[in-house]
Amino acid sequence: xxxxxLRGLLESVRSGAIDVDSALDRVRHLPFEDLGYxxxxxxxxxxxxxxxxxxxxxxxxxxxxxxxxxxxxKSQNLLITRTDxxxxxxxxxxxxxxxxxxxxxxxxxxxxxxxxGKGKLAVVCAGTSDIPVAEEAQVTAExxxxxxxxxxxxxxxxxxxxxxxxxxxxxxxxxxVVAGMEGALPSAVGGIVSVPVIAxxxxxxxxxxxxxxxxxxxxxxSCASNVTVVNIDNGFGGGYVASLINRL
Numbered sequence: 001x002x003x004x005x006l007r008g009l010l011e012s013v014r015s016g017a018i019d020v021d022s023a024l025d026r027v028r029h030l031p032f033e034d035l036g037y038x039x040x041x042x043x044x045x046x047x048x049x050x051x052x053x054x055x056x057x058x059x060x061x062x063x064x065x066x067x068x069x070x071x072x073x074k075s076q077n078l079l080i081t082r083t084d085x086x087x088x089x090x091x092x093x094x095x096x097x098x099x100x101x102x103x104x105x106x107x108x109x110x111x112x113x114x115x116x117g118k119g120k121l122a123v124v125c126a127g128t129s130d131i132p133v134a135e136e137a138q139v140t141a142e143x144x145x146x147x148x149x150x151x152x153x154x155x156x157x158x159x160x161x162x163x164x165x166x167x168x169x170x171x172x173x174x175x176x177v178v179a180g181m182e183g184a185l186p187s188a189v190g191g192i193v194s195v196p197v198i199a200x201x202x203x204x205x206x207x208x209x210x211x212x213x214x215x216x217x218x219x220x221x222s223c224a225s226n227v228t229v230v231n232i233d234n235g236f237g238g239g240y241v242a243s244l245i246n247r248l
Contacts, residue, residue: 038067050144050243051075053236056083056105061090068109069094076112079143081136081236083107104135104235108143116145117246119173123148123239124165124189126155126179129204134178136235137200137242141176144243156184162192169193174242177227178235180204183215190224196245199229200238 012018041052054067064080064087072078072095080087081104088100088107100107121141125134131152141148149168154161162185169175170193178200179185186199199222201215208214212232219229230237 035066035070037063050079050240051077054078054080054083056080056087056107061087065090065094072109077143078109079140079236080107081105081140101135101139103132104139105132106136106139106236108139110143114145115147117141117147117173117243118248119147119246120171121146121148121174121176121242121246122151122169122172123176123242124151124154124169124178124185126153126177126181126185127204128153130178130180130202133200133202133233133235134176137176137178137239138235140236140239141243141246144240146243146246154185155179155181156188159188162188166192174198174245176200176235176238176242178202178238179219180212180215181206181209183218186219186227186229187222187224190222190227193226195226196242197224197227198238198242198245199227200235201229201232203233 009023013020013023044052051071054064056064064083068078068091083105085100085102088098092098095109098107098109123134123138123141125131138148138150151165151168154165169189172195174196175189175193176198177186177189180202181204183201186197190197199219201212201219203212216232219227230241
C-alpha cells in the first residue's frame with residue numbers, strides 16, 4: 001500500500017463507501033505479514049515508494065511464488081531481482097503481464113506506470129559486458145516511475161563516444177553510471193554533468209580488477225564531487241537511489 005492507496009482508502013471511509021471494519025481488514029497486515037520463512041513488509045511502499053523487492057537468489061521457486069502472490073495481493077507493482085527464467089515461467093500463469101529480463105535476471109509486474117520522477121533519468125554503462133548490471137538499474141528505475149534513457153558502451157577507452165552523448169547526459173536529472181575494469185567512467189561523466197551521478201562498479205575485468213574491487217575503490221576516490229557509489233554489481237541499488245533523488 002502506497003500513500004495514494006492509503007489516501008484513497010481513508011477518503012472511502014470518510015464518504016461511507018467503505019466501512020471501518022473493511023478498511024481495518026485491508027491494513028491489518030501493516031507493518032508486515034509473517035509467512036514463517038519471510039516477513040513481508042507491506043508498509044514499505046508507503047515509506048519508500050516501492051513495494052518490497054524480492055531478492056530471488058537463495059530462495060526456492062515455491063518461496064518466490066508465495067511471496068510474490070502475497071505482495072501483489074496488496075500492491076500494483078512487483079520487482080524480483082537475481083532470479084531465473086524457470087521462476088518467471090512458474091509465475092506467469094498467475095501473472096501473465098510479468099516481464100523477464102534474462103541479461104539482468106530481473107522480473108517485474110508493472111501495472112501502475114504513474115510517472116513519479118521529475119525529469120529524465122539516464123543509465124549508462126562503460127562496456128557491453130556491463131549491460132546486465134545497467135539493465136537491473138534501468139528496470140528498477142522504470143518500475144519506480146521514471147522515464148529512463150539507456151546509453152551503452154561509452155567507456156573511456158573511446159572517450160569520443162562519451163563526448164558524443166554529452167547533450168543527452170546533461171539533459172538528465174540523475175545519471176547512473178555502470179563500469180568495471182578501472183571504473184573511470186563515473187568521474188568522466190561527473191565532469192560533464194551538474195547533477196548527481198550514482199556510480200555502480202561491476203565485477204567485469206581481468207585479474208587485477210579483483211572482481212570489481214578495483215572499480216569500487218577507483219569510484220570511491222573520484223575527484224568529481226557529484227559522484228557517489230553503491231556496491232559492486234548493485235544495479236538495483238543504483239536505480240533505486242537515483243529514483244529517490246529524481247522525486248525530490
